[in-house]
Amino acid sequence: MYNSAVRGKLIDGDKSYSQISKEILAPIHDKTPLWWYAAMLVSLGMFGFGLYCKYVTISTGIGTWGVNNSVAWGWAIINFVWWIGIGHAGTAFSIFLLILRQKWRTAINRAAEAMTVVAVFCASLFPLLHMGRPWLFFYIFPYPNTRGPLWVNFNSPLFWDFVAISAYLLISASFWYFGMVPDFATVRDTAKSKIKKAVYGFFAFGWTGSSREWLRFEGLSFVLGGIAAVLVVSVHSIVSTDFAVSVQAGWHTTIFPPYFVIGAIFSGFAMVLTLVITMRGLYKMNDFITDRHVDAVCRILIFISLIMGTAYMTEIFIAWYSASDYENYMFFKNRLFGDYAFQFWAMFTANAVIPQLFWFKAVRKRMWIVFIISIIINIGMWYERFNIVVTTLSRDYLPAAWANYSPSWVEIGFFVGTLGMFIAGVLLFFRYIPMIAISELKSVAKFDKPNNGQLKAKSHE
Amino acid sequence: MLGVFNDEATLVDAFEKLKNKGLTPVEVYTPYPVHEILEGMPIKTRITHAAFFFGLFAAIGILGFLTYAAVYSWPLHYGGKPFNAFPSFIVVTIVATILSITLLTLFTFSARANIFPGKKAKIFHERATDDKFVMVFDEADIVKNSELVKTILTEHGKIENKISD
Numbered sequence: 001m002y003n004s005a006v007r008g009k010l011i012d013g014d015k016s017y018s019q020i021s022k023e024i025l026a027p028i029h030d031k032t033p034l035w036w037y038a039a040m041l042v043s044l045g046m047f048g049f050g051l052y053c054k055y056v057t058i059s060t061g062i063g064t065w066g067v068n069n070s071v072a073w074g075w076a077i078i079n080f081v082w083w084i085g086i087g088h089a090g091t092a093f094s095i096f097l098l099i100l101r102q103k104w105r106t107a108i109n110r111a112a113e114a115m116t117v118v119a120v121f122c123a124s125l126f127p128l129l130h131m132g133r134p135w136l137f138f139y140i141f142p143y144p145n146t147r148g149p150l151w152v153n154f155n156s157p158l159f160w161d162f163v164a165i166s167a168y169l170l171i172s173a174s175f176w177y178f179g180m181v182p183d184f185a186t187v188r189d190t191a192k193s194k195i196k197k198a199v200y201g202f203f204a205f206g207w208t209g210s211s212r213e214w215l216r217f218e219g220l221s222f223v224l225g226g227i228a229a230v231l232v233v234s235v236h237s238i239v240s241t242d243f244a245v246s247v248q249a250g251w252h253t254t255i256f257p258p259y260f261v262i263g264a265i266f267s268g269f270a271m272v273l274t275l276v277i278t279m280r281g282l283y284k285m286n287d288f289i290t291d292r293h294v295d296a297v298c299r300i301l302i303f304i305s306l307i308m309g310t311a312y313m314t315e316i317f318i319a320w321y322s323a324s325d326y327e328n329y330m331f332f333k334n335r336l337f338g339d340y341a342f343q344f345w346a347m348f349t350a351n352a353v354i355p356q357l358f359w360f361k362a363v364r365k366r367m368w369i370v371f372i373i374s375i376i377i378n379i380g381m382w383y384e385r386f387n388i389v390v391t392t393l394s395r396d397y398l399p400a401a402w403a404n405y406s407p408s409w410v411e412i413g414f415f416v417g418t419l420g421m422f423i424a425g426v427l428l429f430f431r432y433i434p435m436i437a438i439s440e441l442k443s444v445a446k447f448d449k450p451n452n453g454q455l456k457a458k459s460h461e
Numbered sequence: 462m463l464g465v466f467n468d469e470a471t472l473v474d475a476f477e478k479l480k481n482k483g484l485t486p487v488e489v490y491t492p493y494p495v496h497e498i499l500e501g502m503p504i505k506t507r508i509t510h511a512a513f514f515f516g517l518f519a520a521i522g523i524l525g526f527l528t529y530a531a532v533y534s535w536p537l538h539y540g541g542k543p544f545n546a547f548p549s550f551i552v553v554t555i556v557a558t559i560l561s562i563t564l565l566t567l568f569t570f571s572a573r574a575n576i577f578p579g580k581k582a583k584i585f586h587e588r589a590t591d592d593k594f595v596m597v598f599d600e601a602d603i604v605k606n607s608e609l610v611k612t613i614l615t616e617h618g619k620i621e622n623k624i625s626d
Contacts, residue, residue: 016592017468017492017591017592018588018591018592021492021591021592142526142530148535149530149534149535150535150537151530151531151534151535151537153537153539154527154530154531154546154549154550154553155539155542155546155549156539159553160552160553160556163552163553163556163557164552164556166560167556167557167559167560170560170563170564171559171560171563174563174564174567175563178567178570181576182492182493182590185582185590186492186590186591188582188590189584189587189588189589189590189591190591201581201582202578202579203578204582205571205576205577205578205579205580206575206576206577206579206580206581206582206583207576207582207590208490208582208583208584208585208589208590209490209491209492209589209590210488210489210490211488211489211490211491211498211499211502211504212488212502212504212574213574213576214491214493214494214495214499215494215499215502215504215505215506216506216508216570216573216574217494217570217574218494218499219506219508219509219570220508220566220567220570222509223508223509223512223562223566224563224566227512227516227559227562227563228559228563230555230559231556231559234552234555234556238552238556438492439492439493439494440493442492442493443493443494
């Protein structure tokens, strides 16, 4: 049973319900600050550059990338896996913490889910463009066609991946959206301007907060929450099988699915920290996203970081224990001390060593340090994917096929473009969507009130 | 007639007192789900059961389709694997089933809760989505007990009148 005394107060400042709505909706109802336009301009600039690089890729071809016959998967796959990993946080946050009855999630889950939707969208662009002829992408749908009908290969992890990613995008977007419907109704009912009332009224689906709506809403959240929990585990497991079912040294390991899932949650939570610390700084949400919330995420990160370290060392141990020459070469020569040793050690330091600083309370309560570490983890997780993809491909079984890889400006620009898209998406989220789940926050606010007016409310769980 | 309350505890208290007297409001509007109300109102939802059957039929349908496509319609050899590679169909079946459940349950929710894009909200109290907990009574239903209802409502909340359609 959850007892709020364990974690102390969930919301600072002893707020009334209308204060909660008012403060969270302030960014929507107030004037847009100047920095928002400036940040939007920069991110749209990045996005535009990314569009140009996509144009170059499509009009000229994949030859404009740095990939070659041996290293056929370059930044595109690295960035794809990186974004998908970040996109795990939303579901992991909402669902796992829901299952674990962690009430503090209510202040953060909306932002995490928003991040998920944008990140998964960014991720899906990479495989699409990497197809070479993206205008024929619909060939991957199993539809009755005039080519036989020739069906897709249902045994291929690449097809599983396509199904998993598109399902994940649709499901996380609808889960996020339906969670927002009651809050859109709050925006509609508190808005002064007619246009705002009409627009948010449209998106609020006519929500009134009646018991009939809430009852079915609860049923829906229960169903979606329950089945989306499976997706947290399945999506990145499937991504990992893209690698693990091949017979390449360094990829062909059974540790991959759990290792990828944990890595995804790790990078996702780090990105959540980056995002909520930004929210606290820019919108003064400190009363809702308190130091204790950040502290709790930091503690989770210590734990996941330890698992990451264990996974890295398990891989190395098993490479030695397998007594396979190729595995031995891959890990002990190539990864640890080869041409890409920097990336390996950067990964190890950033993911397994630096997050251990969170053991210290002095570190956890200094927001700027937490912010920097969260960025370091994101970079470290990027290096992890680089390390997995490039070290294995660049040193094949045949030394004649060995080739090194460095990205071209088009690939870099493509990645910069998705970063711009992500930032722009987050900025739109800050400006137009209640960035904390208001109705959920109100439902936990009562735990902070010892006597709740004159009568004691019964616990709900 | 509307009974307007400022917090959950007083609303639940009044609701239970009324219920003991055999009276239930036509509808209760709250800014967040209040479980005592959801359990106390004479309404129920079968959305979870619906979701289960959606899942069951979707799983059978998808697995059937994969088998049809890969075994009967146009069998192809992939690296010497059997045509009916059942274990590798499981992955797609699970993911696509989850997707089907989600979409179908959303449509069911939309239809049953009568919630859809652009629907015009029928608002009894402007602040029911903000900070007020509102019980709605139809005057015609409570003619006999009008005074009793009023006493219970005014104990912690207040009464606002609204002539509704």
